[in-house]
Amino acid sequence: MNITKEQIDDLNAVVTVAITKDDYQDKVDKILKDYRKQANIPGFRKGQVPLGLIKKQYGKSILVDEVNKLLQDNLNKYLTEEKLDVLGNPLPKQQDNFDWDNEELAFEFELGLAPDFKVSLDTKKPITRYKIVADKKMVNEQVDRMQKQYGKLVSKTEVSKNDEVTGTFKNEEEDIDNKATLELQKIKSKKSLEALKGKKVGDSITVKTKGLFKEDYLLSSVLGVSQEKAKDLDIEVNFTISEINEREPAALNQELFDKLFGEGKITSEKEMKERIKEDSEKQFEQQADQKLLNDVTEYFIDNTKFKLPSEFLTKWIQMTGEEPLTEDQANAEYAKSEKGLRYQLIEGKIIKDNGIQLQFEELKEFAKGFIRSQMAQYGQLDPKEEELDNIAARVLGNEDEAKRLSEQLMSQKLLNLYKEKANLKTKEMNYEDFIKEVYG
Known part of the structure; x- marks a missing residue:
């Protein structure tokens, strides 16, 4: 077997996989013999069907299956060894007059290659980082709501x-x-x-x-x-x-403080207001962080310029969906997905350039933190570490949940990186003004 690559341009290449009879014949013969042992054909005893008849009935389909397996295994191995960063999957080229009876078979595959580009975290234009504060009015309104709720x-x-x-x-x-x-x-x-x-x-x-x-x-x-x-x-x-x-309204006394925050945690109206302010600003920080992440993402998409193998990707979309698409449908799908693909490449580049990795232990601790906050909402404020470990193991044992948490943790790592290295300007305001400015 021989694999060669022809570079069309920076973003496109064609790989040719040449397969000879020696690459597949032993495997095909073995499968044909196994078929012969099991074949039930009228007029012949089981295991006594002539091999020539087995070859005539099954030989071509077995040959095609084995060659396709060879192609898949060796093409994937080649792409890995050559460190080719491909987009989508290799697309087989249409080959006219292809003959499966030839002893030497050659297959061509089109490749769409990821572009080479740089991402600078030191953004030229400052990006706003919001700091949302719980002002006196908001804290007092929250106190009033709590008094009414428990009144x-x-x-x-x-x-x-x-x-x-x-x-x-x-x-x-x-x-x-x-x-x-x-x-x-x-x-x-x-x-x-x-x-x-x-x-x-x-x-x-x-x-x-x-x-x-x-x-x-x-x-x-x-x-x-x-x-x-x-x-x-x-x-x-x-x-x-x-x-x-x-x-x-309920009186601002120890009975109310204990109901709201747990026994003995808060002992005065002043402490209650400080706690409300602290808790509110933690929640606001999550919203501000999400806004920052969105804004940095948009900045990188708008300001990181590179070309994509658009013709290849459109063809790949057209050919690899559940149902074949027309050219117009494939163009429309590519237009919808291009922005997301660009950010995937940008994000991957940032992760690689900055050596960001996810370790299982930190993913486990991240999951435990998420579980702890969920339990707190239902009044379980002090769960045991063993209980958290057991729940985290079950959660991470679910592939979809593990993927979701991994994505959240990676987003958190990227956010921390942006806070450290991006050109940010802090803007402080209360929650009401934040909502007006950001969401109109």
């Missing part, structure tokens, strides 16, 4: 501005008949608020659905309809009051 309901005889009013919404034409609780602080419509004030159990009012709430998503839940239906709903509904309550 108690006090029954009232008539509605005032901060109450929670339970009742039934009805509109026969729209088939609406749903019992729900309104928090008056979330109502936007001044007309509806005025109509509710002073009302008692058993009273009814008519409200317009459009612009009823400060947050539009609340309408679907109180009316018992889908978000899609509630989105443009502009009707009048009847609301009959069945219950009026005022939520009395």
Whole structure:
């Protein structure tokens, strides 16, 4: 067997694999003899079928199978040994007048080669790194929400501005008949608020659905309809009051601190606010980090210039899908995937140039950290190390989960690298301003 490569240009090559009869004949003969031992052909005893008849019936298909196995094994070995960085997979070239009866067979494969390029982490243009702070207003609002969540309901005889009013919404034409609780602080419509004030159990009012709430998503839940239906709903509904309550906030005392943070962890309102600020800013940091990762990614895609073997890749997409594509379909698929492919190459280059590796032990510790945070959400704040080890082993035993966690850990390593070496400028703001600036 002989394998040679013809370099077409920097991004394309053709590999020719020449196979002689000596490369495959022994294997083919052995399989034919095994077939003969097992063959059941009318008119012959088992194992006594003439070898010539076996060759006539099965010889060509066995030859093709064995040659294809040789091709696959040796072509992959060649690409590895020659350290050829190929994109997609080798594509067999159409060869007219190919004859399987020849003693010497030659097969040609097209290769698309990865481009050679450089990536500079020291970006020319500074990239914004957001630092989101939990300001005093946000912390105080969070304290208020916690007090209300753990407070108690006090029954009232008539509605005032901060109450929670339970009742039934009805509109026969729209088939609406749903019992729900309104928090008056979330109502936007001044007309509806005025109509509710002073009302008692058993009273009814008519409200317009459009612009009823400060947050539009609340309408679907109180009316018992889908978000899609509630989105443009502009009707009048009847609301009959069945219950009026005022939520009395929980006192800021040790009992509340223990419920929220665990026994003895927090002992004062000051410590509570410091903890809320700390926890909030940890969550904000995750959002800011994701924004930074996205922005650095976009920067590299836009500013790292290299060519791709686009013609080869389009042909590869056309030929290797579950179903063959037309040329136009393949061009469209390539256009959709090109940006992702470019970043895969850029990311791979950054990983290689900076010697970034994933070790199993650090992946295991990363998985344990993820598991620990999941357990904390369900009140398990101090799991034993043995328990974490066992769960991590099960998680990493799942191929899909192991891949997902590996990708997350690699993203974290890349993020740390960008924070260290990229040209970043820090911009500090509160969460509300961050949302406005980033998401409009």
